Every structure is written in structure tokens, then in C-alpha cells.
Amino acid sequence: GAVVSQHPSRVICKSGTSVKIECRSLDFQATTMFWYRQFPKQSLMLMATSNEGSKATYEQGVEKDKFLINHASLTLSTLTVTSAHPEDSSFYICSARDPMIGKLFFGSGTQLSVL
């Protein structure tokens, strides 16, 4: 079964609202999680690295005030898209590293559609 759970799988929201996406590691403690964004027919682009108990590290060009990341526990990281606009519509995927075995596991992704 899945070792990383991502929720919701699909969300539709109105422009100007905020949306929260959750990423949970189910059977390991993930000190580091990653958030990716994927536009149609394109690759996964790293948005930020989420570290438990500290601030996230954002990639160049990613607005940290727009994409709020919280990693308050060893099994949960959240991505909040604030004041969403249609151009934020995309597929968002999280991944979590199991530090014991050094492997990365991916969530099933969230399709965000902003009307």
C-alpha cells in the first residue's frame, strides 16, 4: 500500500480563496519532504524542501508567501496555496524521504483547479 498519503486528490476552488494540501508519511518519520508542481505534459518542478521544525527552503522563482509550507510533525507537511488564481491551477505532488533506508516515496498528487 501507499507509504505517502496526499490529500485531497482533487480540489476546485474560486479565485482568491486558499487551499491546503496535506502530505503524510504513513509508516516512517520523514524529516524532509519535497513539494513539486507539474503542468500538463511537463516535468515535475521542485518548488520547495520542507524540513521538520524549521522553515522550508524555496526554489528560485517560487513565492514563499504564496505557497506556505508547514512541516510541524515528522509525518505531516502541508502546502497552502494562498489567494489562489487560475494560473495556480496545476498538479502538485509531494514526496517524503525515509531516512532509515534513504528512499524517496511519492504521494498520489493533487489536481488544483482555480476558477
Next chain:
Amino acid sequence: AQTVTQSQPEMSVQEAETVTLSCTYDTSENNYYLFWYKQPPSRQMILVIRQEAYKQQNATENRFSVNFQKAAKSFSLKISDSQLGDTAMYFCAFMPLNNDMRFGAGTRLTVKP
């Protein structure tokens, strides 16, 4: 900065035939991991194969094998006895030790009956 290049946007192969997907990367690191991921229409990322850079032996997983050329920074994926279920996007990925994973642009593979 590390970059991953997949120069084949689309590939096709007849069922039961063999196909090779290309990937090159650029890094100054000596120790790292390389991966091939499959992304079907469900968009779930599925690990196909993984290679540790310090291992000279090419990784193999059933019908999937890689040709890892460290000096040339090349990491191609060979799919033998292609099946219809192999139709998907394939991403080559690079990850330094304990760091984040970077992906190539992807190759869309179609297996024809």
C-alpha cells in the same frame, strides 16, 4: 547546479520489441543516485529502477535495465519485451546523497500492438 536532459520527447515501440530511452545529466558530485520513474495517466509516480553512482554494475529489474556510463554522465533505460502497459511518461531523475530529486523533461513512450 545539476541538470537532467532527456532528448527524446516521444518514442514508440512495437509490442514485444525492445526500446531504449536516453538520459544525460550534469553534476560535480561524485556520489549520487539515478532513477527512472514511470508516470501513467493516473499520474502516480512509479519507481522503475534505481542506480547508485558508486556501483559499477548496471541495475536490472526484470524487463528493465540501465546502461550507466558515469564518465559520460549517461543513464539510459532499456525496456525489453515491451508490453502495452508500459505506455506512459518516463522521467529520468538525479538525486545527490540526502538531497532533493531533479527530473528530466520526460519521454512519452507508446507501445503499439
